[in-house]
Amino acid sequence: MTSVLESKLETINFPNPDMRVPFNALPSNDSPEENLSKSELFKTFVQVEVRGWINDADFDRFDPVKSLSGAIALRNKELGIYLTKKNTQIKSPLKEQSTLKQVMNVSTESVLKFDFLLKANTENRQVRVNESKSTVLSQPILVKILLLQSYKISEILSHLEHFIQNQGKFLSRNIKSLQSKNLHNSKIEYAGFFTVHNDLPICLPVLRHEDKTINEAWLVKICKNMNMPDVLTARDEEEFTFHVPRNPHLDVLINVHQILKMPDLPIIRYAKLRYGYYHYGQQGMNDTGWGCAYRSLQTCHSWFYLNNKTDKKPPTHLEIQKTLVRLGDKEKSFVNSREWIGSFEVQMMLNELVGCDSKIINVSSGSEIAEKVPELIEHFETNGTPIMIGGGVLAHTIVGVAYDEISENCSFLILDPHYTGPHVANNIKEKGVYWKGPDFWKADSYYNLCLPLS
Structure with missing residues (x-):
């Protein structure tokens, strides 16, 4: 060979x-x-x-x-x-x-x-003093x-x-x-x-x-x-x-967070290796208003595909729905519907499709998510996979965190699956991918975080 x-x-x-x-x-x-x-x-x-x-x-x-x-x-x-x-x-x-x-x-x-x-x-080395300015x-x-x-x-x-x-x-x-x-x-x-x-x-x-x-x-x-x-x-x-390549086999941009400036905090951790960015309207699917968690699942799955841990491409919405019905999580009427899914369905799908377990973190209020940053740092350091987070009626993907242990200031690097614009780096910057502080998470909503274990 x-x-x-x-x-x-x-x-x-x-x-x-x-x-x-x-x-x-x-x-x-x-x-x-x-x-x-x-x-x-x-x-x-x-x-x-x-x-x-x-x-x-x-x-x-x-x-x-x-x-x-x-x-x-x-x-x-x-x-x-x-x-x-x-x-x-x-x-x-x-x-x-x-x-x-x-x-x-x-x-x-x-x-x-x-x-x-x-x-x-050291061949034919000579030492000369030259006081003129040079580059x-x-x-x-x-x-x-x-x-x-x-x-x-x-x-x-x-x-x-x-x-x-x-x-x-x-x-x-x-x-x-x-x-x-x-x-x-x-x-x-x-x-x-x-x-x-x-x-x-x-x-x-x-x-x-x-x-x-x-x-x-x-x-x-x-x-x-x-x-x-x-x-x-x-x-x-x-x-x-912007150092953001597009994978022709998935037709999505890779590691879009690289177009952003880093926050001014001493500890910054990112998802390791590569992931694809999925959002509303891709692959000819009009899923605006209901498909955000599907897109977050596709992003998480793409990490396993792009890093050679599976040969299966991220599933389509229909494949997700059929799989959840087959696993007994949903009724047959779920297929071809516009029903939402959440972090538990994401966990179930990743286990079924790529064989990975996931850790679920529950918080009763968005104001508590900042307290979980040390856990998220540990996750990115050890597993390195994107994190799906769902709260209220919205789902997002976290691909990085920044933290100051002394002041406890923190920021979250977020992929927004609700983005509906052109799939081009210039348009996505600060619209589909951005750094946000802890106030981004709503205090009156509970959240579930799905951390895939690599």
């Missing part, structure tokens, strides 16, 4: 800003790899991520005719892993021959993350890849080194191009998006400059290098501005 995937990655012919295996790009043959579902894929592979910075003084070291072999190091502080070409250091209980599967059993993260380090270049550039580097769980820790660097050098070469060439155009106020960030060709996200280095035509030209160049000239539509480019 390794040779199949590696050969496919080599033929994609782009500068490897993201090395996640394109799920739809697996070759069509009789090998078992072709039939892997997403959940099976992530049972076979481990997601590995490398992040770091390249200073302008090191750009030339990524020249295509040069080699950085031996100069690249990877570090994971949590697990005490330090990797170079000649040395492997690992903290107990892991060993040099431990597999990635064993590593992930020890790690608290779902992705194996490394810091990228570049050893100082020092540094650019981020981000590589993501799927590696087989059977790989050993000592093998990680050998699999990643080539891709890191490829991306460094790409950045080096393009940074020099920016400098020649005197675009010193530009910066490069990484943004992820989906295409019809990929079931997994592609992460691209995106130029940020006040002149949008320059940004667009950069994207065109990137896509040409990827042999995917039609990869970005105008809608995708608009969403790139």
